[in-house]
Amino acid sequence: MDFRKLRYFEAVATERNLRKGAERLHVAQSALSRRIAELEQELGVPLFDRLPRGLRLRPSGEVLLAHARRIIADVEQARSAVEASANMIPRTIRIGLVSRVGQMEFITRAFRDMSAAFPSLSTEMPIYSHSTAVLDRLSSGDLDIGLMYRPVPDDDHCRSIILREFQPMVVLPNSHPLTQKELLTPDDINGEEFLLFPRRIDPSYHTTLVNAFHAAGATLTVSQEIEMEEVRLGLVAAGMGLSVASSSLLERPHPAGIVLRPLADMKFRTNLVAAWRPQVESLVMDTFLAHCRTKEKDDAICLDELAKRPN
Template identity: 30%
Template sequence: MDLRQLRYFLAVAEQRNFTKAAKLLHIAQPALSVAIKKLESSVGLPLFDRNEKQVHLTHEGEVLQVHAQRILQQVEDANMAMAELRGLQKGEVRVGVPGMLGSYFFPSILMGFKSQYPDLKLIVVEAGTQSIRQMLLDGELDIGVIHNRDVPSALETRHLITSQMVAVTSQDHPLAENKSISFRAFFDEELVMFKKGYFHREFIDRICAEHNIEPHLSFETNLLAMILNIVRHGFAITALLELVTEHEPGLVAIPFEEPVTLDIAMAWRKQGYLSLADRAFIDFVQRNK
């Protein structure tokens, strides 16, 4: 079993087709078939169920897939570490940030970091918490900003901020004068929400499950600007981090009767390689949050 065989194996597992995998790998399909047969022979187990149109992993293949992904990720981490020590590449930080924090908390931090480290490249990906968690686990991101709740054991976290989740209405909404609001009163209203996968939506779904409430979801979108405009024009209300309402005119924040406080954290893979650029970013954010 060698690294080349493992790469070929993962390509076939992902594509579920030898021809497509061969094209992706830029090798001849017969050569790929031979390599996979040699791998199966070396481990002494069938790795794929084959038919005319698709191939599927056997149970043994599924077990190997987990180890193969981990091995190749560690090899990539090692190559990055050695390249950094040789000075063959400039530093790069790949960070995932949820929409609300990306719009209101992080811009000044990102600009400050870039000002202090002008030679480092920042790649910022906007996504929901669940997507960011998965991208971290898959090695697609170096650092991610997530809700510090039910965090996978493979991730390390460091506290970033604590923020209150509040109901948000237009200034002329009947609820705008309320000093607080119950969950049931909130869910009786027409709502505009992020789609599943964002910590904003995780909060909503969790409260509904705990209180056996069926929400009135009139709008679902991942566009924060659209949510804000829908609320401003009185078509629906929503729930957002309080820091959003501090920067947006025409909106009213109403605390819930049962206060909802979210712990937001930076996360990275425990077994992953943190480059000098990654560590510089983490330290800068901690100093300037």
């Protein structure tokens, strides 16, 4: 006994008339008559008495009608519940991010627009020092969304999209002679001392970054490892060495006294990724991610132009 036949039966039993039942269901009367006959044959009992002017339910039909109405109501309730869950607005959403991501204007705008769309929503925004911590918290269920600089494999536990792509750039003090060049060559920086983040913070990215410079023909001579980016950049501004930073630095506040320059033949790129757990997908999450991905033409950033700006 399939659900469609029950719906057909309920309509005919309620209207007590095949023609009216067909009109209500928007089906041909002949097709409806066949389905009712099939249902009676399947159950082995007649459900209606055929009268000159309409139909009359038999006792077997009365019993089936009561059950059919409950089943139809349950199915409609289940459908409504599923549709509501897809658009459910949670009380709180937990979005974890690497500290520097929260300084980008398009991310802060996404938070602002989400708050405007859902005024009653409470947002928790824990900040982490590196991407590995964000991914760990997301995997453990402590976060609904994670914004980080690392690839996230799509599987049953996680989904992800790329929001922006950035390239590594050389950070120079503004008094350095190399600031006169718009594009650096490997020979320009070979022999220079670099301030870099410790490998223990993110071993995979550290190795990838060093190898990317090597592939471009440059060698990173690391004189000091400093965990906090703000401190590294401050020391560069003070003339204590060069450093490497993502071109995302051009989209967020940074110390005065530094200049960023791209390196020729640098193929490596880092992606700013938004990742989430499929179990917590909601209208709120969809809205936030949509605002993160929106990139108005006027907001597009030309890295070359920004790199030339004086600091």
